Amino acid sequence: MSFPPFHMTASNMNTDNLSHHLAGTGLRSTPQREIVYSVLTSKRDHPTADELFARVKQQMPNISLATVYNCLETLVQCNLVRQVNVERGAMRYCPNLHPHAHFFNETTGETIDVEIPAEVLAQVSSVLPKHFKAKSVEILFRGVVDNQNTPTSL
Amino acid sequence: MSFPPFHMTASNMNTDNLSHHLAGTGLRSTPQREIVYSVLTSKRDHPTADELFARVKQQMPNISLATVYNCLETLVQCNLVRQVNVERGAMRYCPNLHPHAHFFNETTGETIDVEIPAEVLAQVSSVLPKHFKAKSVEILFRGVVDNQNTPTSL
């Protein structure tokens, strides 16, 4: 199963989004980078490098784990992917570039995106003393999902 | 240098706070646990297990790193200490039990506490869909401190 991109804006148009962003920073668009990016954005979850490696190998069987790490590092530098740190253990990667929070489901181990209104985000950022210049804010919930009659996802 | 406890309430009174909390969960108060807790709460920072190990050894030279890890795990389970995950790499430990956010200073690598008004926290929690039951919320800023004429800390 495949998903459409999260949102269509001038700066997020899946195809050639990558080479575009890479070009901007003097980095090359390579088959490995394209596939890692495409596989990551094709599913709305937060895989580890290892999990992504397994998915990517289906399309490019000779890619190495080191390359997956290298590609992810590149994508993070280009701001095409976010790192999310929900647990000790493996880093997770998020392809959703919209401002959002994460909810870590302690029962299943899954991390899902939670929309967060710009006004709430502004409220949060306003708590910082004037001379603290935040470049990013991460909001992480931990808890459980009360399954009375739950639609599979939001 | 030593600091007073962050705040005095019925459930946070430094001395015997520990044995009190431990008793509640059927755990023993031991010299190692007492010292790890006391050393951690005596400084307002967010040390790694290794850093804390170094500090604790000054008072108890034969304590082992494994024990520091064990004690920290116990303290986290008792809700006397919070884990904070600001970077890939070593876990950090926070002795401040008040609801607060963290600011990771990318220049210095230091993580400091930022007070966060209850109303803002409530705002943040309100963004969750009804069937998501959050047990905790973590807010982490990353950025730099604009040092025009900065007092050493807040």
Added chain:
DNA sequence: TTTCTACATTAGAATAGTTCTAATTATTAG
């Protein structure tokens, strides 16, 4: 088109941080 150069990929070694194991020691209960 060949050559030069810089960049990217790769396998495997090395590293860092943490957890596990098995032996010893300490505390509590009977």
Added chain:
DNA sequence: CTAATAATTAGAACTATTCTAATGTAGAAA
């Protein structure tokens, strides 16, 4: 005091990631 239980310890094992050094690739210069 003895037995049972829990905690500590040193070191081995483990996991995730980064590093190293060799090889591959692709565009730019000639």
